[in-house]
Amino acid sequence: MTEVDSNPVLRARLLAKLREAHTSLGRGMRVRQREQGLRNATEFAAAGLLAVLIGKGLVTLATGIAGPWGWGTSLTVVVLGAGLGFWRAGAFTPLPLDLARVAELWDHQAKPHHSVAAALEFSLAPQSAWEWATVHAGTREAETLTLPVVPPSMGEPPVRAVLGGLGALLLAILLANPWGSPSEAAAKSRSLPGMTKASQMQPVEPTEDSGSPTERSVPIPGRDDPERQNLTQATPGTAPTDPAFEKSPDIAPRPGQFGQGTVSSELRTGMPQAGQGDASEGAKTLPEPTTKKPVTKPRKDPPTQTRKLPEKGKREAASGATVGQGTSGGGAMSPVKSPWSQKDQSEDRPLAENPTEESVDEEIGEEEARSGTQPATKDRRGATSRDLSISGPGEGGEGRGGPTPQKKARGVGSLILGLPIPDFVRGLLNPGTTKVTYERVPPLPALGATWPAAPTRGRSRPEPSIDLRAPTEARKAALREWLLKFHR
Amino acid sequence: MSQSASPTVDPALAHAEVEKFRSVMEALRQEIQRVIVGQDEIVMGVLATLAADGHVLLEGVPGLAKTLLVRTLADTLSLSFSRIQFTPDLMPADIVGTMVLREREAGGHELRFEEGPISAHIVLADEINRATPKTQSALLEAMQERTVTVARRTMPLPSPFIVLATQNPVEQEGTYPLPEAQVDRFLVKLLVGYPKESEYHAILERTTGQASERARPVADGNTVLELRRTLRAVPVPEQVRTLAIRLVRATQPDSELAPEVVQKCVALGASPRGAQALLLIAKAYALLAGRYAVSCEDIRAAALPVLRHRIVLSFRGRSERRSPDDIVRAVLATIPDTAGV
Numbered sequence: 166m167t168e169v170d171s172n173p174v175l176r177a178r179l180l181a182k183l184r185e186a187h188t189s190l191g192r193g194m195r196v197r198q199r200e201q202g203l204r205n206a207t208e209f210a211a212a213g214l215l216a217v218l219i220g221k222g223l224v225t226l227a228t229g230i231a232g233p234w235g236w237g238t239s240l241t242v243v244v245l246g247a248g249l250g251f252w253r254a255g256a257f258t259p260l261p262l263d264l265a266r267v268a269e270l271w272d273h274q275a276k277p278h279h280s281v282a283a284a285l286e287f288s289l290a291p292q293s294a295w296e297w298a299t300v301h302a303g304t305r306e307a308e309t310l311t312l313p314v315v316p317p318s319m320g321e322p323p324v325r326a327v328l329g330g331l332g333a334l335l336l337a338i339l340l341a342n343p344w345g346s347p348s349e350a351a352a353k354s355r356s357l358p359g360m361t362k363a364s365q366m367q368p369v370e371p372t373e374d375s376g377s378p379t380e381r382s383v384p385i386p387g388r389d390d391p392e393r394q395n396l397t398q399a400t401p402g403t404a405p406t407d408p409a410f411e412k413s414p415d416i417a418p419r420p421g422q423f424g425q426g427t428v429s430s431e432l433r434t435g436m437p438q439a440g441q442g443d444a445s446e447g448a449k450t451l452p453e454p455t456t457k458k459p460v461t462k463p464r465k466d467p468p469t470q471t472r473k474l475p476e477k478g479k480r481e482a483a484s485g486a487t488v489g490q491g492t493s494g495g496g497a498m499s500p501v502k503s504p505w506s507q508k509d510q511s512e513d514r515p516l517a518e519n520p521t522e523e524s525v526d527e528e529i530g531e532e533e534a535r536s537g538t539q540p541a542t543k544d545r546r547g548a549t550s551r552d553l554s555i556s557g558p559g560e561g562g563e564g565r566g567g568p569t570p571q572k573k574a575r576g577v578g579s580l581i582l583g584l585p586i587p588d589f590v591r592g593l594l595n596p597g598t599t600k601v602t603y604e605r606v607p608p609l610p611a612l613g614a615t616w617p618a619a620p621t622r623g624r625s626r627p628e629p630s631i632d633l634r635a636p637t638e639a640r641k642a643a644l645r646e647w648l649l650k651f652h653r
Numbered sequence: 654m655s656q657s658a659s660p661t662v663d664p665a666l667a668h669a670e671v672e673k674f675r676s677v678m679e680a681l682r683q684e685i686q687r688v689i690v691g692q693d694e695i696v697m698g699v700l701a702t703l704a705a706d707g708h709v710l711l712e713g714v715p716g717l718a719k720t721l722l723v724r725t726l727a728d729t730l731s732l733s734f735s736r737i738q739f740t741p742d743l744m745p746a747d748i749v750g751t752m753v754l755r756e757r758e759a760g761g762h763e764l765r766f767e768e769g770p771i772s773a774h775i776v777l778a779d780e781i782n783r784a785t786p787k788t789q790s791a792l793l794e795a796m797q798e799r800t801v802t803v804a805r806r807t808m809p810l811p812s813p814f815i816v817l818a819t820q821n822p823v824e825q826e827g828t829y830p831l832p833e834a835q836v837d838r839f840l841v842k843l844l845v846g847y848p849k850e851s852e853y854h855a856i857l858e859r860t861t862g863q864a865s866e867r868a869r870p871v872a873d874g875n876t877v878l879e880l881r882r883t884l885r886a887v888p889v890p891e892q893v894r895t896l897a898i899r900l901v902r903a904t905q906p907d908s909e910l911a912p913e914v915v916q917k918c919v920a921l922g923a924s925p926r927g928a929q930a931l932l933l934i935a936k937a938y939a940l941l942a943g944r945y946a947v948s949c950e951d952i953r954a955a956a957l958p959v960l961r962h963r964i965v966l967s968f969r970g971r972s973e974r975r976s977p978d979d980i981v982r983a984v985l986a987t988i989p990d991t992a993g994v
Contacts, residue, residue: 269892272948273990283890283946295888298664298671298945604920604968 176288179304183264183271183285186312190267209249270312277306667945670883674940677880678704680871681729687866688725689718690859691852698843698958699726699817701937704880707840707930708796708816710781710831710962717845719819723777726817728868730877732774733811739784741827745791749801766803771795774811774874778818782828789835792816796838813877833921833965840930842962887936889947894932896990897952901928903984904964912987918970919980923963930959949990957981 268282284303287296636644678700685696695711699722702709711719720736727734737748750769754762770776771792781789795801799810818839820831836842848856859866903910905922915922935951942951957978964977 269990276950278942279944280890280893280946280948282892283888283948286890286892287888287946293886293888294664294667295886295945298667299888301664302945 175300175304179281179285179288179300179307180264182304182307183267183281186271187264187267189312190270206248210244213245267312271307271310275310275312277303277310279303279306281307664945667886670886671940671943671945674704674880674883675943677872677876678941681726684729684868684871685722685725688728688859688868689722690855691848692718692722692845695722695843695845697941698841701934701941702840703813703815703877704884704937704940705840705930705933706813706815706881707933708838709818710836710839710842711817711819711845712822712842713819713845714821714823717847719845720777720779723775723817723819725868727775727777729871730775731870731873732813732877734775734777735770735773736777736779737770738779739781739788741783741785743784743788745788746803748788748791749795749803752804764804766806766808769801771801772808772810774813774815776814776816778816780820781818782820782831784829786829786832786835789829789831793835793838811874813874813881836962837924837926839962841934841958843958844961884933884936884940887939887945887947889932889936892990893935893947893949893952896949896988897928897931897935899988900952900956900960900984901925901931903988904960904980906967910988912983914975914983915980918967918973918975919964920967920970921965923960927960927963931955934959953985956985960984 265282265285268285271277271281279299279302281303284300284307288300288304291297291300681700682696685700686693689696699709699711703726711722713719724734724736737743746769748769748771750767750772752764753767755765757763778792795810795814796816799812799814800807801810802808816839820828899910901923902908903912903922904915904919904927905911906916906919908922911919911922931952932947934955935947938951938954939945939947944951960981961977964980966975966977966980970980
């Protein structure tokens, strides 16, 4: 540090070295781009080919048709995947490299003892001995060290690569279309043994309300026409019902019907089912079922616990203020008179909108039958307050029983019947922390797409009975152990 | 190097100052290591904070030589030292001092200020979280302004002045967590861990024999002040300053730089005082490494001790058992150097 160069000389030396590094870095970026394109192309093509093979295998498993498969789809997917990989590599935009960025890369990769970027910055106009020293040291190191020609990352973190691969896989599956078109499938089905040709099927005159097969397979909400149900009802045991189609909203099962998904699945897939002939014809020639299973109607179900209640019990269940019965049946009215419950369960809401208020609905129907002269809501009052406050005489008249004693907190583990769990009311969140931070967290709407409103229908099956038996000792012990661990 | 010019300042001066800084710090470290076995990072953190004109909060379970480290540091410096054992019944007047009625020789009485133990160069606040927040707050003015105010009189504290506080993280019954304003005044929070197995041998050999090592003074107050002047002169490049700012802002849950874990688990992030502390400790690290300017790696090395106690976890963060160190590590992983590399 005895000889001192002037500032312009030092800066010129530093800039020359940085330009040299800039050139080598740019060359390295282009090399990496090509390598990335090749790797992407290979991976995407392999993923597409794999998807095609998996799709064919699934079709074979589902239908028993083992081919022969043409290679047209596979080749298309491979070529498309390779092209997509190159396209993604071409979409990489190499980082703009100026000299300051090259200096920072130098510091990041070569990790010199003295910062080259700081030397470049201070070389403009060094103000103090420290800045001079920084410029000297940085320049000297830039001249002695060699910047590893490793270009900066071009924005291909592993997550994005995986997402890209998954996207390509999805695209490949869609393009592969392992089920093929209905005409191709029908053509293949003619060559298979045991299949009935469509021309051999007896034509059946369509019924008067029969439209297209797709229209008929879609149940219309709110209609309970038994004939329509019989038309769309298939013969039991003709083919296994595809659960995926059962879950489909447009072909949802109707109440009391079993196995009606067969027709829908035929129509959707276009693939013939064994022993049923052509799909389109099969839809038109819906045969009468030989053995009809009893159709269970929701209205005629065995009466649930709510319906067993007497008139007084109905009102109590509706208010949710039952004593000693729990709230398993739910209440039509809010059990707690709080702002949130008032927003969610308003008393002035039309009762018919709630599907759980069947008893009230029937009651209204009875009142209307009697000319509607007797109001059905004469005994309705606000629900009993369960706020944790002393219900004193000042409030008064809240609930049918008058002022009630102070309510206790609910929902702690100790209130589970038969479980000797101590209440962990310690005020400590973690062992070793004596400070509790309170936060006011506003309610946030749930993320995701909103579900469209749809008319509700009755249950297709009887409501399950509630098991009110006391838990076994083993269950009690397991639950208690879990709760204790949870509190710890 | 043939072309010589006449620069305004000779870079050799900076070189000399760096070498002097390193030699003094190395002498202090060696002297402390004669008594303290291992804990290199803790020792260097304390020395860096001493040079950065800050205060240290040492946290660790009992028996890890926290108090011994502070006493040894006081031994290596020819400075006054006082130890305050914080207890629940300690009062602010017990720390800062009080006015005492005294008899004059000439007759009559007068009120005179009796200095408290805070009036020393090196103050050990032992088990600081055992005193009430009222008493803990007595240190606020002393630590920030280096003065104490009693009975409308403000008196400066000796310089250099450093507070080294200890607390242990497990015994929380009957303790009082430090208020955020108090914690923020500590430049660094160092977590003292258990020694390695090899270090146990040396510890037992040194502490269970007849002879016990004691550190000798190798520096005085003027040397410490000179170290501080040297540290303040270290320049910070724009890129490094930007990184420090972005790191601090990323700890704030409302910032657009905050990673997801910060947004969910942090209630309060670091303040501008945190950025100041980050740069000061980074300067000390740069000097200790023999550099003339602060680099990004110095900032990253200083992030954990400087930022961990300035982050207040939210309820969710506590319930997910996150630690402030997790948050700082997530911030370090998220925020790149300015180059985006």
